[in-house]
Amino acid sequence: MPHARSKTVVHVIGARPNYMKIAPVMEALRPAPGIRQVLINTGQHYDQSMAGSFLNELDLPAPDHDLGVGSGSHAVQTAKVMIAFEEICLAERPDLVVVVGDVNSTLAASLVAAKLVIPIAHVEAGLRSGDRAMPEEINRIVTDRLADLLLTPSRDADANLLAEGTPREKIHFVGNVMIDTLRRHQRMATLDRVRNRIPVGDAPYAVLTLHRPSNVDNRETFGSILQAIRVVAATMPVVFPVHPRTRSRLREFELEAELEGVILTEPLGYIDFLSLTANAAIMLTDSGGLQEESTALGIPCLTLRENTERPATVTDGTNRVVGTRAADIIDGFTTAMSDGTAARMPELWDGHAAERVATVIREFLSR
Numbered sequence: 243m244p245h246a247r248s249k250t251v252v253h254v255i256g257a258r259p260n261y262m263k264i265a266p267v268m269e270a271l272r273p274a275p276g277i278r279q280v281l282i283n284t285g286q287h288y289d290q291s292m293a294g295s296f297l298n299e300l301d302l303p304a305p306d307h308d309l310g311v312g313s314g315s316h317a318v319q320t321a322k323v324m325i326a327f328e329e330i331c332l333a334e335r336p337d338l339v340v341v342v343g344d345v346n347s348t349l350a351a352s353l354v355a356a357k358l359v360i361p362i363a364h365v366e367a368g369l370r371s372g373d374r375a376m377p378e379e380i381n382r383i384v385t386d387r388l389a390d391l392l393l394t395p396s397r398d399a400d401a402n403l404l405a406e407g408t409p410r411e412k413i414h415f416v417g418n419v420m421i422d423t424l425r426r427h428q429r430m431a432t433l434d435r436v437r438n439r440i441p442v443g444d445a446p447y448a449v450l451t452l453h454r455p456s457n458v459d460n461r462e463t464f465g466s467i468l469q470a471i472r473v474v475a476a477t478m479p480v481v482f483p484v485h486p487r488t489r490s491r492l493r494e495f496e497l498e499a500e501l502e503g504v505i506l507t508e509p510l511g512y513i514d515f516l517s518l519t520a521n522a523a524i525m526l527t528d529s530g531g532l533q534e535e536s537t538a539l540g541i542p543c544l545t546l547r548e549n550t551e552r553p554a555t556v557t558d559g560t561n562r563v564v565g566t567r568a569a570d571i572i573d574g575f576t577t578a579m580s581d582g583t584a585a586r587m588p589e590l591w592d593g594h595a596a597e598r599v600a601t602v603i604r605e606f607l608s609r
């Protein structure tokens with residue numbers, strides 16, 4: 243009898259929040275006999291601080307293909323990924339395409355795979371903010387509609403998919419792969435790593451991140467957030483690693499003066515950033531991933547948005563969704579600092595989610 247052909251699994255990464263999700267999945271699949279793994283980097287992010295350092299730190303193999311798409315409007319960026327990724331799929335003939343999260347590269351790769359009738363596994367499926375003004379929400383909805391394996395991080399995600407009519411057998415509750423990566427690197431995350439660049443001591447400090455277009459592309463909203471940050475900065479040092487989009491808006495809107503007392507840094511690598519957050523008194527953010535990481539670290543988080551696609555971080559974790567009005571952020575800060583944190587870990591955020599992803603994938607490929 244001829245040997246069964248080995249199966250090809252193509253993993254897609256492209257933007258900063260992808261690397262820490264793919265890394266544990268590739269590692270968990272590595273010992274699987276008969277599976278050839280191929281890593282595609284779309285290049286949606288390209289700076290060393292936004293992409294390169296993560297590839298190096300997270301034990302990811304060198305990508306087999308770099309698509310080099312770079313920045314652009316949503317249509318341009320999505321289309322560029324699609325054109326280049328289609329060629330890769332025709333050459334590699336994958337048996338499964340694995341996409342993670344909700345960035346433009348996730349959507350683009352899913353559209354290409356679906357049209358070529360290649361099965362898709364979506365890691366972090368089912369999250370919904372209910373806010374279609376968020377580009378990520380469109381990416382989530384379409385990717386989930388196209389995917390064959392919907393690997394969910396939390397029970398609310400299962401409920402969202404079922405409510406949209408997704409067949410139950412496509413949904414696999416596996417837990418949160420980002421927390422696998424966090425647990426793996428937590429021991430290395432010490433303040434000594436960053437103290438030479440960031441002047442924080444043993445006294446409490448806050449960490450701020452902002453990059454959502456809805457927050458930083460609007461001068462009024464951005465200004466209102468920074469007004470609250472000045473109040474926080476009067477209480478404790480605020481460390482602010484600045485995303486490139488945010489850096490340009492600060493300049494364009496001439497808001498730098500509002501940042502008096504705030505410690506600005508370039509975007510940090512994965513372990514440096516974890517070192518900073520793991521030792522912080524509080525985080526203020528509009529990121530999705532940081533809401534989860536703060537919950538995993540047991541550190542209070544204020545989400546500077548009107549909604550969240552990660553409600554388990556509020557119901558179980560340390561997160562409060564406070565919006566973008568200065569008074570509400572300040573209220574949230576005061577409450578969070580006086581209330582303490584009595585959080586529990588959301589179900590299956592146990593550091594073993596990628597192993598469950600690998601089991602589902604192996605079973606799917608052996609059908």
Ligand code: UD1
Nearest residue numbers: 257258259286287288289292313314345346377378486487
């Ligand atoms: C993207 C994702 C968002 C994710 C975020 C993490 C989409 C729709 N958005 O948003 O979900 O939370 O990444 O950072 O996929 N730039 C650089 N260097 C880089 C990358 C970007 O300078 O390496 C600058 C460019 O000016 C670019 C801007 O940042 O135009 C925004 O980058 P882009 O990839 O369009 O979106 P993000 O805001 O990073």
